Amino acid sequence: MLSYGDPLPLHNLHEREPMTVWRRSVTQEKKLGEPQVYMPKGHNPERVVWRGLSSLLAERPTASQTTEAAPELGAGVLEWIAQLATAEGYLPRGTRFRARIVGAVYGTQQSVIDEIVDDRLSMAVILLNRQDRRYAQQAVSAVADADEAVAILGDLAVDLARASGAATEGPRSRAREQGYDALDAPYRSWLQNLGGAADPEEHRTRWRTETHRIIRRIGEQLIAGAGDAAWQGRTITTGKGELWLNSAYAERSFRYRLARVLGDPEGLKADTAAPESPGDGPAGLGPETPAAEAERVTA
Template sequence: MSTNHDDHGFNLLDDPWIIALGIDGRERELSIVEVLEQAGDLATIGGEVATQAFAITRLLLAVVHRAVEGPTDADEWEQLWAAGELPVDRLRAYVEPLRDRFDLFHPETPFFQVAGLRTAKQEVSGLEKIVADVPNGQPLFTTRSAADLRRMEASEAARWLVHAHAFDPSGIKSGAVGDDTVKNGKGYPIGTGWSGQIGGVLPQGANLRETLLLNLVAYEDNPYVRIGGENDLPPWERDPNSAQWKERPPQGAIDLYTWQTRRIRLVGDQSGVTGVVLANGDRIQPHNRHDMDPHTCWRYSEPQSKKRKAVVYMPLTHDPQRSVWRGIGAMLPAISGRGIQRGSDPQPRLAPGILQWISDLGSKDLLPERYMPRLRILGAEYGAQSATFAEIIEDVLPMSVLVLRADRPAAGQTATNAVDDAEKTAFTVWNFAENIAQASGAEPKSGAGDRAREQLYAALDAPYREWLGSLVPGSDLQEARGRWQLVVSKATYPVTAELIVAAPPSAWVGREVSGQLVNVPRAELWLNAALRKALPLAYVRSGDSTSKEEVVV
């Protein structure tokens, strides 16, 4: 570790603050330089909450992009990938002249902060203002003690500082002196941090070196990183006096990776942080940033398009109530490609640019089709008016490059069709549960169907992930689809059998609903007919008779 830093400061280049998990399974705390030097021996970035990992990884990407001044194209990317380690000499050469800008407590240019930031009344907020694992700001619902929130180590404060810019909730902030938008001493809501407005999709490799390189988009092949432009810069390369309180357009991916959603000043020093001044920063609108931020899916917005009289895409955020695999079609370049239609029917979804990049690497034979990145899904759900954290979202979905390739869409289409199989079957199970409930006297949409449907999805969660991982070069996709439909059919049986066993005597007798008798036997007949239609490959037929291989539910 380098030690040529101010003993009274805390320099993020030298001092350990990033939580990383080693390939050996051990957790460690490292500086920026140490993380980049040891990236091949590290599995992933961690933190107090999963969204810290997303924010810090994107910060590291900004450092690497600027250090290598690219990569300019796929060929240069291939050289980095084949090297076996990150170009540490170039990384050191880049950060060394910027050393002061990485000092957390520098008197003039504190990292990710505004020196001298204050309110008219010199108020300082408690650390709960930037700590996301204190639900709704209520210490009662956290394992942290009151002492944990009175004082914090500089290393943890640095993690929450980066996280606040990326994910801070909306709501009223401290009114900073110099901000013309302040009214009555308050900074009124400008929205959440930029990363909180998107549904993060972060491909991960076998180690952190691979992860960083997988996400290092070459700027001649893609529009995101704009190394050639003078304005797509991280804050540590900008004039610190340029941080005003005026809305400005983002300049590219590096700008968005390090977007300063807030103006912040940590109160403390190397020995610990005791408070924070948290004010509004750079407001950002989410419309049509699909050519700048590659780490999210996008959805066509008809209301916004009508309002703005142009085709508008908005970030597609994650639904914490829905497993990520159920929305796989939106992520796959083979299904939701990046070619935007400007006509009467714009494409409903755009896959993340980062997955299109990996698809391109596969099509250029720079990544083998068998290579299997793990898609780490990260995001935040907010409460009322987006003023509090409601839930932190994290999921992981491994899939081969073959599934991601847009130029060879068959595997991606098979993966999406398999989700359709599950959706159709889930609706059939929902209908069956509702029929039994109504046969026993319940009103329509009693909730029985919802419970049964979610029970089936839960049963299919692990099997789908395992099945998706089996889609590799050489796979028989038709056989794979049939195998999946058989899995779905078998998973359906325990759910429907439980409904039958629990049905009261009145449901067996039944009652008239919408002009026809509904009871358990009839509902079961309708169920089996619907399942045959939804899962035809699970039913092997010979002539007009059902073979012994047919699955009966």
């Protein structure tokens, strides 16, 4: 006879299970009546592992460091590497290791497996050094750069769709997927080389430049393929007034916001300036205000 067996407790096993990232659960704390409850952090099969890098690099604070419970606890095996990297003489700062992330996404009543997550990420042990957090901070900030740039790309797709009178959710999700796909290999390569950089901030500047180049190229492709309807445009009503939205306005908004987030690596200030005449839009509306924020569209 086959049966499910007795369910295993999942909470507060972080001292005994070294291969899992843990998250604090306020809900379980209230339910179980315990002051601190940590649950295994599940994998999102729609996100590549580097987008959740902050969880991998999460530090396990000691009692002397803080009295507040950490929102996340890194895997014990990575904490062990961190101790070897922090203790002088054990692991050279440029030593690379490869983290392999394997997990299951469970389905109905946790009784079936819907998907398997299997991903790898190579990085230098300096990112786990507890006495020098500059490299880890720049690695996590570089992920935030990618997230912001992809969000702007998604807004461009929405603006172009609204300019032509089309639905918006499909274009947004496709543009975001295209953006992350294009940044995947470059980020992995950048992260591998981060440990050998003398200045992690300068290394991140190179990442911002590369991200700007990649996302702008995809944006230009979206604009070129938007069609005549988007080029002609239409009137939309935003929270700040009416605006004639066409592909030209969408492009200026896209370039302005991308430069504001990632800098202006190619000296494109002329392309990203705010409107100079009232004919470009109502007061308070400029490229810094994406039409993706529109509340309703008028034909």
